[in-house]
Amino acid sequence: MSQSKDIQFDGLYAHELTVSRSEQILLEDADLHLAPSTITYLYGENGAGKTSLMRCLAGLLPSDQGSIYWNKQPINHPDSSYFQDLIFLAHSLSMKNELTIAENLSFYANLRLKGGISQQSLSKQISDVLLELGIGGLENRMFAELSAGQQHKVALARLILEPAKIWILDEPFVNLDQKTRGWLAAKTLEFKNNGGVVLFTSHHHIDELPVDQKVGVEHE
Amino acid sequence: MSSWHEFIFMGKHGAYVWSSYMMSLIVLVGLFIGFRMMLKSLKKQVQAEAAAPESQKPKARKLKVSQPD
Amino acid sequence: MAKAWRWFHQLGSPKYLFQKTGQWLPWVWAATLILLAVGLYYSLWASPIEVRQGQGHTVRIMYVHVPAAALSMIAYIAMAIAATVGLVWKMKMAFAVVRSIAPVGAAMTFLALFTGSVWGKPTWGTWWEWDARMTSELLLLFLYLGYIALHASFSDRSKADKAGAILAIVGVINIPIIYFSVKWWNTLHQGYSVTEKGALDPAFQTPLFLMLGAIYLLFAALVLMRLRAEIILRNQKSRWVKEWASGSEVKS
């Protein structure tokens, strides 16, 4: 660990990252800078390693080589606020079938805010965001009772309920109706304009969302 | 040990003594042969894969950063 | 000191380790065979029979039983040490060492159990006694088999290595606890003690120490063989492995 190296970049910076999965090297010597107030679109064919790269940037998958910095500090540094600032939405929705929508959402919000919010205002926020998403009034339904599209919307609601500075989103636009796509794009732009860092993948180009940087996982 | 006879029968305990030594021999020689064969078959496998055409081997990818049009 | 540290680091390189073990192995085998020949001569022919406890020739079983039992424990401790090196210093070759010790250690444990059982029959009239050491050996065998089964259950080798390493470390913390518990439980039930013999007559020491040395070396030789196969298995895509497979000497 060479602490002496001065990292000049704000936001998220990955230096000479090598990522592998089951013995196979997916990505070699990757340098990536995600600056504050930018939206980055990550593309590449299926199995190219987009998800692995995202999981690596989220600190879940250990990299073979290289380091990741958040605001010039290694993300695993004890003083780093990275995991406070990060929302990582994966393919799996990370919601419990046995809990209601409100219970699921307030669980994550409480975990992140560490009790720094009254339960009353939290449940108000939850009903507001569900209303925006077109699933208003369903907060006391069991998560398992919802349709796949509705479940996806619930997972997106976390972006609004939990304060963060960086979003890493794996296929957030998949299976969304027109209206919700517009909603997510607007919220993403708003987040960016407040200084947020966004990295997302998508199969198709998203017309509603202007991006600042495109990153491809490609052969040379 | 006074005689070959005693060596083989071990004073009526031949079966116990010899089965202990034989089982040890079988297990350890078994490991020896197993490990040798493992290394040999790996060698063959590497040779076979080296003979395969270059294009079949998966290659690591790089990141390409660009600005949107 | 700095030199030793550098050497330790070099051992982390698969190619260097493969070369070095290749150089060591013939010498280890030579020493093993010499010591084994002398040891077997003493233990099967030259050493006297046991008279005081009326064991007669069965005392000869001790010369394989005790070394196997000693190695079964030491091998597990060695596994845990290598596992710690692998997890703390992220040294991948240490995981290869852990994986290589496991089958040889399991074989030693099996032999300790088998010879102990065969020894017990003429001595105590039973194939199996729930005596403290035998019971601990049995549990140790389960620990080895658990490690091997766990390692084999992952498709991702680095996950298998790390999970196996944690299991080896948890296991080594438990070995003394298991031994102590079983011993306590054994005295509670006034069971026999098949393996406790009191002070060893000097006449039996020579063959025992010779066989201990021989089986130590044999263990080392087998682990090195397994390790060399493991190194190749893990580095099949490296250029030097391809050169080695095509028959040319591995150059540094």
Next chain:
Amino acid sequence: MILTLLKRELKVARRNWIGLAIPLLFFIIVVSLFPFAVSPEAPVLQKLAPGVIWVAALLAMLLSLEQFYRSDYQDGSLEQLLLMSSPTSVALSKILAHWLLTGLPLVVLSPLLGVLMQINHGFAHADHTWVLMLTLVLGTPTLCLLGAVGMSLTLAASRNGLLVSILIIPLYVPVLIFGASTVTASLENMRYNGELAILGAFLLIAIVFAPFASGRALKISVG
């Protein structure tokens, strides 16, 4: 963090109570088989009681491990938990919740099994039920802690159902030895403080090592 997670676990368990009830039912049914297989005579059952009840408790804890970590791993919430808090505290709170939901009910049910196994037969005044409960109070958390390590190691492995049993049963043996023999000592009117102290010591050792080891293993499984 621990409290938030604990509340969530209890809520999930309330709606998934059948999954938790099955190991308990198993606990009772296994014990009630012994009178059929051995003998319904009270002295015989009493002699077997400590061992039978403890083995059944151990197997029930083993069965209930299926509820541990698995669903969180599958629906992706485990990785979210690991993102938001340290692995050790995730493991610790999951273990605490799991013990409250499986170990504690077992302790509460054990007097019933003491009655079935005639544990107080021939004793007018002594009450061995309390000793039995005390050993389970000290022993089942240790089983939970060790089980957590085994479970977190096998999450990402294939054929993990039986694998976890093979890994942790050798580690369970010391707890079984001292748990059952404490009750036996009490039945034989002997002192059992020493055995209880050792059970307590096992629990302390497990509390020190197991959550950390389990946390590391969770990181590996998720990675």
